[in-house]
């Protein structure tokens with residue numbers, strides 16, 4: 265399959281070849297033709313598989329055909345849950361659309377609203393936005409939604425969950441009913457599917473990978489460790505393994521800041537990116553990380569959705585996320601576009617529930633490896649009980665074998681006794697004086 269066969273225009277084929285994409289990814293091969301036909305699409309694709317181009321390329325082609333945009337209006341609206349993701353999608357729109365005469369802009373909170381109002385004044389073909397700032401701009405009459413032809417919800421599962429659903433409902437009520445709607449997401453829970461039904465109309469459903477699974481090229485491992493020793497272990501691994509560019513996830517903002525301080529004590533160059541940092545600080549930290557000026561970037565989940573770094577080889581979960589789907593999003597920052605990656609989780613005993621939820625979601629147990637000198641004093645319940653139950657099974661099997669052997673042995677000798685002595689022989693009066701004999705075939709487990 266080639267991009268030419270998907271029916272993309274010359275301008276888009278040119279920018280795709282400049283981006284060095286040789287052939288469409290599976291999600292692109294399926295989504296592009298459906299979107300070009302004007303269908304609503306609900307696409308579940310693993311993160312890092314090229315879904316942004318999957319909707320941006322056909323979107324630009326559709327918009328290129330029609331009349332120019334009016335002042336303070338937009339023709340396509342892309343909603344994303346995070347500022348970083350919004351910025352990244354906008355970057356894709358301008359990269360892929362560079363040979364087209366289309367205008368696009370991005371709006372999100374945390375920065376001044378006035379320059380955004382100015383940009384909207386002449387109207388834009390593609391508006392990429394986070395929900396809160398978009399509503400602010402609407403209230404200030406900087407944007408009118410009457411001409412929206414295409415709505416795209418990127419990371420739709422996050423867009424429709426509790427944090428955003430209120431704003432999304434408000435925005436939906438303002439959009440024209442007659443429109444094309446596209447929902448792209450790495451994960452789609454059953455609740456999200458139900459909610460989506462009211463937003464999307466008879467969609468083409470595309471599912472290029474087993475739902476809620478992570479890319480196969482990502483190897484995943486858990487290091488059980490006590491909570492109090494996590495930072496030491498991380499520092500040790502960074503130094504020992506000579507990790508160069510590592511994205512570390514922390515559940516809390518405070519935890520992220522604390523970890524950066526701790527790492528810098530070992531001369532590890534780290535920065536944090538989270539909701540309490542100004543947008544300028546967030547953008548700078550991300551840019552420095554991408555340019556290799558910062559070795560370690562510690563992020564909260566807010567940043568998980570927007571970070572696309574070429575050849576990021578390691579993602580570390582300093583702590584596990586409370587929402588299991590976030591695990592997939594986090595580790596999906598590595599292993600992008602077919603590259604290999606490693607996801608390492610430092611898991612303490614108090615995170616057994618989160619781990620259980622993640623393993624249930626991804627439908628397999630994660631491999632565990634204790635690091636010498638960092639073995640936990642408080643055992644991670646899952647691994648411990650598994651180890652025990654496995655040993656219990658071995659013991660049981662061994663006992664059963666012994667029993668069977670004994671039964672056979674005793675029965676046959678009893679049989680002989682009966683035959684020979686005409687009465688039942690017991691162990692007390694048997695030839696070996698009641699001593700237990702260990703059958704040669706039985707292995708005694710070492711616990």
Ligand code: AMP
Pocket residue numbers: 284285286287288289292310311312313314315316317572600601
């Ligand atoms: P996404 O899943 O949209 O975040 O994309 C992940 C990465 O894949 C980005 O760095 C894209 O530049 C890259 N990418 C997208 N489409 C292709 C393609 N057809 N071939 C190679 N790389 C691609």
